[in-house]
Amino acid sequence: MVSDVIIIGAGISGAAIARELSRYKLKVLLLEKEAEPAFGVSKSNSGIIHAGTQNPPSSLKGWLCVEGNRLICTQIASDLGLDFVQCGQLIVVFDLADLPELEKIKKEGEELGVKGLEIVDRAWLDKNEPNLGPEVKAALYVPSAGIISPYRFVYALVENAVKNGVRLLTSRRVTAIRRKETNGFEVVAGGEVFRARFIVNAAGLFADEISALAGAPTFKIVPRKGEEYLLDKKREHIANHIIFPLPSKTSKGVLIIKTSDGNPMIGPTAHDTLDKTDLSTTDEGLAEVLAGARRMIPSISAGDIIAYFSGLRPVAGKDFIIRHEAAAPGLVNVAGIQSPGLTSAPAIAVMVADILKAHGLKLDLKEEFHRLRPRPVHLFQVSPEETRQLIAKNPAYGDIVCRCELVSAAEIRDAIKHGARTLDGVKFRTRAQSGRCHGGFCTTRIMKIMREELGFPVTAITKRGPGSELIKDERQ
Ligand SMILES: Cc1cc2nc3c(=O)[nH]c(=O)nc-3n(C[C@H](O)[C@H](O)[C@H](O)COP(=O)(O)OP(=O)(O)OC[C@H]3O[C@@H](n4cnc5c(N)ncnc54)[C@H](O)[C@@H]3O)c2cc1C
Structure with missing residues (x-):
């Protein structure tokens, strides 16, 4: 063709x-x-x-x-x-002498057509973002x-x-x-x-x-690596907005990020690398991210972190x-x-x-x-009453496969019907395997469902494509 x-x-x-x-x-x-x-x-x-x-x-x-x-x-x-979710962002300063920097970002944003920008003071922040640390003095509020x-x-x-x-x-x-x-x-x-x-x-x-x-x-x-650290869902309400410091020449800085799945995230770092496959995280990256995040919200601790990853910006x-x-x-x-x-x-x-x-x-x-x-239905996003209605229509919504993230067998089958072919594909679509146990309880159940839906043996099921099989057939 x-x-x-x-x-x-x-x-x-x-x-x-x-x-x-x-x-x-x-x-x-x-x-x-x-x-x-x-x-x-x-x-x-x-x-x-x-x-x-x-x-x-x-x-x-x-x-x-x-x-x-x-x-x-x-x-x-x-x-x-x-x-x-349009939660808005805050770009914070730790010194009122940096207010002209915020004014510059505001002016440049307005030139680009960004609406609703407003410089807010500490009293506004105390009311709308109560977990901010004492070092934060003012912010640019960016509602869009x-x-x-x-x-x-x-x-x-x-x-x-x-x-x-x-x-x-x-x-x-x-x-x-x-x-x-x-x-x-x-x-x-x-x-x-x-x-x-x-x-x-x-x-x-x-x-x-x-x-x-x-x-x-x-x-x-030239890849520019960014390390990110995911926090436990119990810290979901640590911030009401995405919180940024003033940007540096190469990045927007270490942020406190709300995510659409609930777990807040801190990061990313920004360091150039020569290796397009280097997705490692480092002790230095963790220290840099924790220090940056804790300056904005001091109650964040290393114990809140449940997962980490890095990404490479294609610069x-x-x-x-x-x-x-x-x-x-x-x-x-x-x-x-x-x-x-x-x-x-x-x-x-x-x-x-x-x-x-x-x-x-x-x-x-x-x-x-x-x-x-x-x-698509995500049980973690719906009310108990809606969940009851879903189960009444399809009992597989009541068959919870991932306990950490509340993902049912119905959602996993739906993800496969919509194209998931690997364990990561199921995870990214449904969140099953994304919680604190990292799939310790649910991976084998998901593999069983994949085998039923796709009709291939469990030995052919991979984490993210050929070479990442989980089970080896010793008879071969
Ligand atoms: C740490 C970090 C944080 C970021 N945060 C944000 C953010 O909050 N907001 C935001 O707007 N942006 C953010 N970005 C930027 C954003 O992630 C990227 O701009 C975007 O994902 C790039 O998408 P892409 O489709 O161009 O590249 P990719 O997602 O990499 O897609 C390219 C695809 O091409 C495929 N491919 C490569 N070579 C071949 C080949 N030879 N044959 C066939 N296929 C091939 C790859 O497998 C890949 O799937 C962030 C980036 C990083 C690293």
Whole structure:
């Protein structure tokens, strides 16, 4: 099959682009090297839908962030049934001498179109954010920021894109790209050859390698590692907003982050590394994050931490690179998508559609575009009365598999029906295995359900794709 567009990479960028292009009468193929979407940078971040502040007014990422925030708040979160909460953010200062810095962030944010910014004093903070430490003197209140589950955001976009005709192929690592003499490309992935007129390169940390394969070695990705530490759910109400310090030159600083699943998070660090696979966490990172977080909320302690991870920001200079490459006509790069890439993705997708159109792709709207996606049930988000009603309709909602996070067999079967093929895929969609016991009690039950639903043996069930099998068949 010849596609109009092949999108390489099913992270938030590729997923949003796929959904945007699925509005039009196009053949779109989404290729992902991992076993499932959202296994790259898009799974390891802070899950903040930024307002747009802390970006230079002239930057591409600044205006895409503001537009992405607007699209998520006004359309996408409700259309796709996302668990988005607009909780607002505070950027705090520890010295009133830093107030001019806050004024500068406010002015720059307003230039970008961020609404409702207000400098608030200690009396306001005592009333609205009572756990802040005594060092905090004032803050910039940013009401339009919010939180989301980053992987469920990707899954919702991909699912809706597929419903609208996009073809998704996972476990297809792109290893070669040949440009045809007339026009278009041949893309080799997982041993198969796919043809398309246009390629959109949304390969995250590997976007520089894909661009070079297509004949445009025009930039280099330098990963910037961020370590994050998740706190126990019992600290859920430690903060009412996402809390930031003043930003540094390379990052927004160590934050206290509310998450859409309840567990607060502290982090991230920001240190450049040369290794695109280094997802380690370190004692130094932990010390840096704890010190930064405790300066804002002193009651946070190391004992609150139940899990940690790190993510790598795909940095290619100061701004995003979103452009058609003259050196490889037909190639559109979506690269250097560091923070706020999660927020900007819906706006990036619209921009990419415009670039493709400007380079000859015909964008005719389909007669029917399925805009809506039903919100999946998460027992941890519903009231006891709603739970009773669900169990009355389907007793599998009463069969609790993950006790830490209150996830039922019905939700796990539903996640598999919606595309989960690995234990991490089930975890990211449902939260089963995410609690304090880290799957100690529920993993074997989940494997049994996967075997029943998917019809393959437990020895073929992996944590995150080939090589991460949990059970070995000694007879082989
Ligand atoms: C610690 C941290 C915190 C962050 N916090 C926030 C935040 O709070 N808010 C926010 O807006 N942004 C945040 N970000 C930024 C955000 O996570 C990224 O901008 C975004 O996830 C990038 O998405 P992507 O789709 O471009 O890349 P990815 O998610 O990495 O997707 C690229 C995909 O391409 C696939 N791929 C790569 N090579 C190939 C190949 N050869 N063949 C086929 N497929 C391939 C990968 O497997 C991957 O799935 C944060 C980032 C980090 C690291």
